[in-house]
Amino acid sequence: MAGMLTVEEGPMKLRDDVAQAVAALRDAIHSLHRQDFGEESPQELRPGADAAAIETIRPLFGGRVPPSYAAFLEQHDGWLKFSGGQMVLPIAERQEPWVAKRLSELRELLDQSEEAGILDDAVILCLGPEEPDFVLYDLREPTEDGEFEVVHFDLIEGELDRYDSFLEFLAGSAEDLD
Secondary structure: OOOOOOOHHHHHHHHHHHHHHHHOOOOOOOOHHHHHOOOOOOOOOOOOOHHHHHHHHHHHHOOOOOHHHHHHHHOOEEEEEOOOOEEEEEOOOOOHHHHHHHHHHHHHOOOOOOOOOOOOOOEEEEEOOOOEEEEEEEEEOOOOOOOEEEEEEEHHHHHHEEEEOOHHHHHHHHHHHH
């Protein structure tokens, strides 16, 4: 995110920016799906999470959920069928056995590559049970505003994109689809 926001406008502005980025990406996904398949995409934005649910994932980030991701979760606790079978994981979904199994499979596949450590110091954001790509927060270097870089990674092609925040990931993905 470019520049620091004032306390008075910060959280509200960030929520608005995230809402606009989600709407733009949702519309771009629908448009592409209509073009390719002649029908609306099956994506589903879930209702927002409450503060207590968001609090449960704070330890994953070392104490503070990145602001743009928290703003997303307040509005949408997950985005099902985000890209094919891939989803922006709802908070509770992180505890499902398929997620642990998929992460184990990814680690095993990545252990044989130059990217063996990509899942270390990371929090998975987007994942599917079989998709070769996934999106994660790289927790190695937090920014002054509490964000972390978001990495879109593919098992075959390696790192596809890197964004300054979850908001930038949403906005950049919408631009890529347009």
